[in-house]
Amino acid sequence: MTDLGLPETIVSCLFDLDGVVTKTAVVHAAAWKEMFDAFLRERDGEDFRPFDSGADYDEYVDGRPRADGVRTFLASRGIELPEGGPDDPPDAATVHGLGNRKNELLLEKIRTQGVEAYEGTLRYVEAVREQGLSTAIVSSSANTRDVLRSIDAEHLFDTRIDGVVAAERKLPGKPHPDTFLAAARDLGVEPSKAAVFEDALAGMDAGRAGRFGYVVGVDRVGQADALYRHGADVVVKDLAELGGKS
Numbered sequence: 606m607t608d609l610g611l612p613e614t615i616v617s618c619l620f621d622l623d624g625v626v627t628k629t630a631v632v633h634a635a636a637w638k639e640m641f642d643a644f645l646r647e648r649d650g651e652d653f654r655p656f657d658s659g660a661d662y663d664e665y666v667d668g669r670p671r672a673d674g675v676r677t678f679l680a681s682r683g684i685e686l687p688e689g690g691p692d693d694p695p696d697a698a699t700v701h702g703l704g705n706r707k708n709e710l711l712l713e714k715i716r717t718q719g720v721e722a723y724e725g726t727l728r729y730v731e732a733v734r735e736q737g738l739s740t741a742i743v744s745s746s747a748n749t750r751d752v753l754r755s756i757d758a759e760h761l762f763d764t765r766i767d768g769v770v771a772a773e774r775k776l777p778g779k780p781h782p783d784t785f786l787a788a789a790r791d792l793g794v795e796p797s798k799a800a801v802f803e804d805a806l807a808g809m810d811a812g813r814a815g816r817f818g819y820v821v822g823v824d825r826v827g828q829a830d831a832l833y834r835h836g837a838d839v840v841v842k843d844l845a846e847l848g849g850k851s
C-alpha cells in the first residue's frame with residue numbers, strides 16, 4: 606500500500622461527485638423525497654407510503670441517472686409511467702416529467718443553500734495529483750460542472766464523465782460500469798490500474814462490474830456493511846482516513 610492508502614499498482618483515481626466530493630447527496634435525497642411524496646400523495650391520497658430518504662434512496666435512486674432513479678423506485682412500488690421525453694414539463698406524469706421536477710427542486714435547494722465540499726476529499730485529491738496520479742470525476746449528475754465550479758474544484762480533475770457526457774456518448778449509467786470505463790479510457794489507463802471512490806451502492810456495483818483495481822466505499826450514512834456487500838475493497842468515513850498527508 607502507498608501512503609495514499611492504495612495498492613502500488615494504482616495510477617488513476619476516479620471520483621464520484623455527490624457524497625464523495627460534495628455534501629450534496631443529502632440535498633439530492635431531500636429533493637427526491639419532496640418530489641416522490643407529492644406524486645404519491647396525489648396518487649394514493651393522504652395514507653400514501655412516503656419515500657424513505659434512507660432505504661429507498663440508497664437502494665433505488667442514489668448514483669443512478671435521473672430517469673433510471675425515477676423508474677427504479679416506481680417499479681419498487683409496482684408503478685409504471687410512460688417514459689415521455691427529456692423536455693417534458695416538470696408537472697408531466699411521465700418518467701422524465703418527474704425527473705425534471707426533482708431537478709428543479711434540487712437546483713432550487715442548491716441555489717438557496719449553496720454547495721459544501723468535503724475538505725478531506727479535496728485535500729486527498731490534491732495529494733493524489735501531487736504524487737503524479739491522474740484523476741477523473743464520474744457522476745450521473747447533469748449539474749456536475751456547475752457544482753464543481755461553485756466549489757472551485759474543476760481544475761482538480763483531468764477528465765469529467767457526467768450526465769451530460771454520458772448522454773452524448775450514449776453510456777448507460779451506474780450500476781453499469783460504462784461511465785467509469787470511459788473515464789479510465791480518457792485517462793489512458795487499464796481499469797485494473799484505476800481506483801473507484803463512491804458512496805452509492807450502485808457505484809460499488811459499477812466498480813465491481815468494471816473490474817477496477819481498487820474500490821473505495823465512502824460511508825457517510827452508516828451503510829458500511831452494504832457497501833462491502835456491493836463490492837468495496839475498503840470502506841472509510843472520510844478520504845482523510847486513507848492518508849495522503851505529504
Ligand SMILES: [Mg+2]
Binds near residue numbers: 630804
Ligand atoms: Mg454519490
